[in-house]
Amino acid sequence: MSARKKQYVYGRSIDNGLLSVYNAYVFFVRFFREIFRGRMEFQEIVKQCYAIGNRSLVLISLTGFITGMVFTKQSRPSLSEFGATSWLPSLVAIAIVRALAPLVTALISAGKIGSSIGAELGSMRVTEQIDAMEVSAVNPFKFLVVTRVVACTIAIPVLMFYCALVSLLGAYLNVTLNEGTSFIAFFENAFEQITFLDIWTSVAKAVAYGFTIGIVGSYQGYNASKGTEGVGKAANSAVVTSMFLIFMEEVIIVQVSNYFRV
């Protein structure tokens, strides 16, 4: 490739990259403008919340349960070296509440919900259903995007609590089979070390992850183009971008919450 052509190709990629960032920013700002404008589609938000919960419940139950159980199993040898297996419930609870439950919920939801929002809106875009809403004087952004983002922001924290509970049950099963700890003793021990800060941090994470999954999925789907190929691309980009942003947010929120930890 000649130097001139290389320059052109790189220049073009930089242009496209900057344009994408600008478009994402405009979309983000539009969400906050539209959310307070006109009437809220409460019925659609409830419908979307139900769909999100319904779609991910089985997967989150299974993944959460296995995560709790496996994490407990893997942590036992290290603790038993110091004769500290009695700390297992509190160690597992801290790990689940602070990190595992929000992350597992977010990653499952990014795959399951983010891709489905991307594909659904993408197919609506390429089959002109979004244009049809626009020409019939209905605001498609408010009906399709705002409702999905709000629903994700509400439903994913709820799923996160559910995931934490199921993970703790998985951990309990492993502990009770090995150490014979009772249900009450396990949970008393587990919650001893959990603080309000831990819970609020997890809620903040889940809210941020939910919003991210909703807005990224909607952005990719709403701006899909090039027919069925575009729908696949939108679904795929929704998952990849959400996961990347979720890990970035994890790092930031952990840093901020550690600042408040005494």
Next chain:
Amino acid sequence: MEEVFAPGEPVIEVRDLYKSFGSLHVLQGVDLTVNKGENMVVLGRSGTGKSVLIKIMVGLLKQDRGDCIVLGKEVSTQVGNDLRDLRLKIGFSFQNSALYDSMTVRENLEFPLVRNIPNLTRADINEQVESVLDAVGLLQTINQVPAELSGGQRKRIGIARTLILKPEIMLYDEPTAGLDPITCLEINQLINEVKEKYQTTSIIITHDLTCARETGDRIAMLLDGKFLKTGTFEEVFDTDEERIKSFYDYNFIQ
């Protein structure tokens, strides 16, 4: 103050309209006038910018240059509530019908109605939905989802969904594309019935000459980004212009 148009007065005026997509110059100085109460057919081969023209009229696309005045308003300058009010007066029937897949026929029709006309009672909504479905002859499909409908039925429901807002102007994008000849005739008949019953002014985008002859009061032939000829069906096709003749021969001989 709402502008009222008398029959025969121009309700759509397109002047020197240009639209390009990158290096592809689709419309290159288009002029068109559509008068109140008439059915104007825009004929042309695929990819000549027919659909682009009506998408500009409804504000889905913006022209690069020129004027597109619909019901006395330049569409490209309308925003917010003004654009919304203008769109309420324009019905747009999409080529692939664009029905909402996740909704039943009833919900498809209720969707624009309840969001644009607040405070309607359930009885009012039901009455309007049933009346418009009856007008397109598909009352029996009210509880079906789009996936259960045939191509022709989907087109009719798409038209019904636009009619529910009682538009003054109807824009049909390839209403007979992909349909069998008998269903095409039914759709042509429906377009004429809509004109009579709802007193609409229409633009029908098509490359189907039978549809053009059956539905059009006037025909405009779009070629190479410009209208080559405008007039009645006979006026347009009584010509020595090779490109128009070949279009006619291809359609009817085929």
